[in-house]
Structures are given as C-alpha cells and as structure tokens.
Amino acid sequence: KILIIGACGQIGSELTYKLRSLYGNENVVASDISYNNLEIVNSGIFEIVDAQDYASVKTCVEKHQIDTVYLMAAMLSATGEKFPMKAWDLNMTSLFNVLNLARDKFIKRVFWPSSIAVFGSTTPTDFTPQYTIMEPSTVYGITKQVGERWCEYYHNKYNVDVRSVRYPGIISWKTQPGGGTTDYAVEIYHEAVKTKSYECFLKADTKLPMMYMDDAIKATVDIMTAKAKDIKIRSSYNLAAISFTPKEIAESIKKHMPDFKITYAPDYRQDIANSWPKSINDSYARQDWKWKHAFSLEDITEEMLFQLNKTYNNISKPL
Ligand code: VAH
Numbered sequence: 001k002i003l004i005i006g007a008c009g010q011i012g013s014e015l016t017y018k019l020r021s022l023y024g025n026e027n028v029v030a031s032d033i034s035y036n037n038l039e040i041v042n043s044g045i046f047e048i049v050d051a052q053d054y055a056s057v058k059t060c061v062e063k064h065q066i067d068t069v070y071l072m073a074a075m076l077s078a079t080g081e082k083f084p085m086k087a088w089d090l091n092m093t094s095l096f097n098v099l100n101l102a103r104d105k106f107i108k109r110v111f112w113p114s115s116i117a118v119f120g121s122t123t124p125t126d127f128t129p130q131y132t133i134m135e136p137s138t139v140y141g142i143t144k145q146v147g148e149r150w151c152e153y154y155h156n157k158y159n160v161d162v163r164s165v166r167y168p169g170i171i172s173w174k175t176q177p178g179g180g181t182t183d184y185a186v187e188i189y190h191e192a193v194k195t196k197s198y199e200c201f202l203k204a205d206t207k208l209p210m211m212y213m214d215d216a217i218k219a220t221v222d223i224m225t226a227k228a229k230d231i232k233i234r235s236s237y238n239l240a241a242i243s244f245t246p247k248e249i250a251e252s253i254k255k256h257m258p259d260f261k262i263t264y265a266p267d268y269r270q271d272i273a274n275s276w277p278k279s280i281n282d283s284y285a286r287q288d289w290k291w292k293h294a295f296s297l298e299d300i301t302e303e304m305l306f307q308l309n310k311t312y313n314n315i316s317k318p319l
Pocket of ligand 1: 169
C-alpha cells in the first residue's frame with residue numbers, strides 16, 4: 001500500500017488524487033500534520049502523521065502495511081528563509097525518518113522530491129546540466145542538496161530504492177502552493193480571474209523553469225513505475241518542461257483577457273529567483289525512464305483560466 005506524507009499540500013494533494021485513481025482508494029493512505037485540505041481528508045483514507053516524529057510515521061506504516069512512501073512534506077524556499085532552522089529540521093528529519101524505515105525494511109520504496117533550488121548563482125544558468133556546480137544560497141536549497149546526497153548514500157550503502165526528481169516551479173489550480181518563490185506563476189492566474197490585475201513580486205524578465213502540475217505528476221508516477229535497473233541516478237534527476245518570465249506569462253493571459261494589467265514590485269524573493277537557473281537540461285530523465293512533458297505555456301494559461309473561471313465565476317466557457 002502507498003502512504004503520501006504531506007497529502008494536503010500543492011503537489012501532495014494532486015498526487016493523492018492520481019494514486020487513488022491508479023491503485024484504488026483502499027490502497028492509498030493520505031496523511032498530513034493537520035486536516036487542512038478537507039477534500040483530501042474526506043475522499044479516502046486519511047491519517048494525521050507528524051513527518052518529523054519517527055514513531056508517528058512508523059505507526060502509520062505498520063497499521064496500513066505500507067510498502068511505498070511519497071514524502072511530500074517540506075518547508076519551501078521563501079518560508080524557509082524566514083524560519084531557517086524549522087526548514088532544516090522539517091526537511092531533514094522527515095527524510096531520515098523515511099529513509100531509515102526503508103533501511104530497516106519496514107517499507108520497500110521511497111519517492112522524495114528535490115528541486116532546481118539545489119542550484120545556486122555559480123551554477124551555469126542556461127540549460128543547467130545534471131552534473132554541475134551546486135552552491136545553493138537558500139536553506140531550502142541546502143536541504144535539497146544534502147537530501148540528495150543522503151538518498152544516494154542510503155541507496156549505495158543499504159540498497160534503499162529511493163527515487164527523486166528536481167521539480168521546477170509547478171503551476172496548478174486545485175490547491176494553492178505554500179511559501180514558494182515560483183508561487184507568483186499560480187497567484188497571477190487567480191488574480192487575473194478575480195481582479196484582472198496582478199502585482200508581481202518578481203521582475204518582469206525573471207526567467208525560471210516551470211511545469212504544469214499534470215506533467216509533474218506524470219513524471220512522479222513514471223519514475224516510480226520504471227524498472228529499478230533504469231534508475232541510474234539515485235541523487236535526483238533534473239526535470240524540465242518550459243521556462244518563462246512574468247512578462248511572458250502576462251502576455252499569454254492578455255491573449256485571453258486583453259485588459260489584464262500586471263505591475264511589478266520585487267521583494268526578497270527576487271534574490272532567491274536570481275540564484276536559480278533559467279532553464280534545465282533533463283536529458284538523463286528523458287533517456288533513462290523516457291520522460292517527456294506535454295504542457296506548453298499556452299496550454300497552461302488556457303487550462304488555468306478555464307478552471308479558475310469555473311471556480312470563481314461559475315463560468316464554464318473558455319475565456
Ligand atoms: C519554491 N515551488 O518556490 C518551490 C520550488 C523550484 C521552486 O522548489 O520554493
């Protein structure tokens with residue numbers, strides 16, 4: 001059976017829907033630290049699990065005969081800069097708890113998300129390679145870089161089957177993101193539909209690697225269903241789809257909503273974004289486990305505006 005830790009979060013919730021539809025509700029246990037996504041809580045098996053408490057995770061694993069864990073609980077880049085030690089404790093303790101359960105054979109397989117945040121301002125920014133210099137300048141990025149080393153160590157030393165991808169910024173409409181630097185790319189659609197305007201916390205030309213949620217979920221399922229022999233990288237795979245700037249996403253919205261207005265008021269998150277790559281080379285994922293993305297910026301804008309119009313204005317026609 002599958003356990004998703006952090007099932008109420010932006011990726012965790014959509015992973016929960018997907019895994020429940022793939023494997024059946026009775027084979028998927030969603031968990032989080034609180035009941036803060038009632039749709040997730042009420043649509044299948046749900047448990048309160050504190051990812052930082054080994055006994056809490058182990059109890060849930062044994063109660064439900066879990067063999068696969070998706071660890072989606074973490075503190076992201078922007079919030080992590082406000083609470084550095086909390087970010088370190090949450091992101092690392094939760095990873096050790098799950099890796100140790102795998103080392104001690106309580107579970108068989110682990111998915112753990114890394115991020116393009118592992119790269120820093122000394123990393124080549126264009127088409128960033130799988131293997132390159134990594135000097136992350138955020139606490140979140142440090143936890144992802146160190147987490148990757150531990151995943152590889154547990155695989156090499158204890159033969160733990162842990163698999164990981166470096167997610168770019170992820171865009172979705174069902175569940176709001178929490179405390180990320182790429183969250184502007186989600187907020188902009190909500191504000192476009194609600195107020196036809198958006199004040200962006202990044203500069204107009206801040207290019208970042210991005211991906212639609214459906215592509216991110218596909219990559220997660222693909223790497224976890226691939227044959228173990230095909231997973232040749234046990235730190236974390238570069239994963240890419242598209243890259244764009246706030247200006248470009250605003251232009252794509254204006255094609256549907258000509259009177260949409262964007263203004264720019266960069267804040268502390270600009271420094272974080274400046275330290276990250278503009279685009280990612282994910283050729284190893286495409287070669288080892290046949291990854292390929294599907295959604296372009298136009299596809300994303302169409303889908304986001306359509307879905308959010310239904311949500312906010314009960315309009316069910318494409319804009
Ligand atoms: C963040 N959404 O902004 C996350 C992600 C690459 C960005 O790691 O922190």
